[in-house]
Amino acid sequence: MPWFRPVPPTPELLKAQVRAFSRQVPMMYALVLVNTIALSATHLDNSPPLLTLGFPGLLGVISLVRLVTWWRARGTTIDQAGAKRMLRQTLVFAGVLGLGFTLWAFSLFPYGDAFTKAHVVFYMAITAIGCVFCLMHMRAAAFLLTAIVVGPIAVFLLASGNPVLTAIGFNMALVAIAMLVILLISYRDFSNLVESQRGLEERQAEIQSLSDDYLRMANLDGLTGLPNRRQFFSRLQRVTDQAAAEGRRFAVGVIDLDGFKPVNDAYGHAVGDRVLVEAGERLGRNHGQPLFVARLGGDEYGLIIEADLAPEALQRLGADLCAALREPYCFPGVTAQVSGSVGFAVYPQAATAPNLLYERADYALYHAKQNIRGAAVVFSADHETAIKTAGLIEQALRHADMDTEFRLAFQPLVDIRSERTVGFEALARWTSPTLGVVSPGDFVPVAERSGLIARMSPVLLSWALDAAKTWPEDQRLSFNLSVRDIASPEQIARIIEIIELSGVDPGRIDLEVTETAVMRDFDQAARSLAALKALGVRIALDDFGAGYSSLSYVHRLPIDKLKIDGSFMRGLGAADKRRAIVKTILDLCRNLGLDCVVEGVEEPEQLVLLRPLGCRVVQGFLFARPMPGEAVAGYLAAERGEADAVELRSAG
Structure with a gap:
């Protein structure tokens, strides 16, 4: 029968019973020992020593051993097999000790007067009730103890023929029945509580697992599995x-x-x-x-x-x-x-x-x-100084008056075959009232990183276009666009509008971008350059060779010109590997139908090395330093005068 199952059907209920027993069973054995000693003491004078000392002493020693066993089990972790063993032992000892104490009590009943006999009945009843309640979390042991202890004494009293004892036996039977009903209800509630707790623990485990998953997802990179x-x-x-x-x-x-x-x-x-x-x-x-x-x-x-x-x-x-x-x-x-x-x-x-x-x-x-x-x-400390300097530059830029502090300088691009200038690159110059003259190499990166370049570019482009309107039609204008410019569709639309309203033929304009600017967002850069190309301007890839020099950009972008970075010119020699690289880029441009400009030409020896490579257009201090816009007309006039003089000498 399931009521007498010695081991609970679930591990959770098993563990719960062991936890409860580790607190209750020592109390039960203590109750048995105290009540047994008291009953033995009241029968010392009128009962044989075997019944007052021998037999109860043996049962007491067994009870004491069980008390110590369960006392030690408190607070310790017992595996499932050990727990099953302890519950089975509890059932066995409940039957054995219950039978032993019942037989001992019946053996004492004939001795003594009515009071000692009443003590035996009281001992049987109260001890049994106390033990049953201590075993209430193990239904089988409680039922077994009731059957072995309460049942025989109730039957004995009912059959005694003494009205008082018969009434006591009847009362004991009723108490036993009520006690068993309460035990069943309590055990059911205990089982339901354990099951509810198990369900709650499972839900908590699920919640914890989900929480751990969310925490892991929130703290780990989904692609690499690394911390994010x-x-x-x-x-x-x-x-x-x-x-x-x-x-x-x-x-x-x-x-x-x-x-x-x-x-x-x-x-x-x-x-x-x-x-x-x-x-x-x-x-x-x-x-x-x-x-x-x-x-x-x-x-x-x-x-x-x-x-x-x-x-x-x-x-x-x-x-x-x-x-x-x-x-x-x-x-x-x-x-x-x-x-x-x-x-x-x-x-x-x-x-x-x-x-x-x-x-x-x-x-x-x-x-x-x-x-x-x-x-x-x-x-390092040098970097700290650079950061502080950049911070000062940024603050000054934010409060700069473009009209009074900024100006443009123009550096010629020279065709070395005809020895004639073919265009000018517009270069920003800044004189701060607080910092003095600030190099473009210092303020342009700060302006780009801070986003201030987006405000500066349209103004500088407008100035450059106003200057280009005064030049001969065969002179081109080169203007640099920043990362921020080509990354913003709104900024590109504004640049297109400025060019359209300037009155300068878009075909005379070269807009320069760097590989770094293209790489930030290639797709947006491609869309921006395509929109500018559709306007009629030409696109130049600046500083080529100093960055990634990826041919995929040359192939996939609407580029018309490559500008070879000036770093290749420093210390250039006939046997230098950089000369071979420059030649390779020049050959690439010829094969792809692209124009090419070599930057950083400062020495006549560099020009001597570049001519045999097929270089045509160069830019650098060898021909002219960047000049104010008002000096361009005089520079071009002087160049034409020199060219005319050369032609006259040749004709003469």
């Missing part, structure tokens, strides 16, 4: 707090992949995603230092190095990381090549706040990409 930007900054805050409390140093790094955009564009996003995953795995290798690696977004990764490393050690670590990223990425049918640049900032030298540490590392990365791409840069 949120987790990176959370950990950076904790590490910074610990370092401040313990007075130790650590470093923050920011890594950006060089050349990832061309790979993504050439091979598709699937290959690009695999590159990002493998790049994360390479960064997570054992590089000899405790690295925490996170993907911050796009092709940018963050590092936290919890070690006190000198700048030289950070440089070596950065070189190791960059070398790992430079290894070819080999996938079925595709071999991709990218590299990485990394910037480091050390706590507390660079900064003490987490966000400033990251910004310092990001600035070091920016410096690496601008100057020594594919290498590591550690933020």
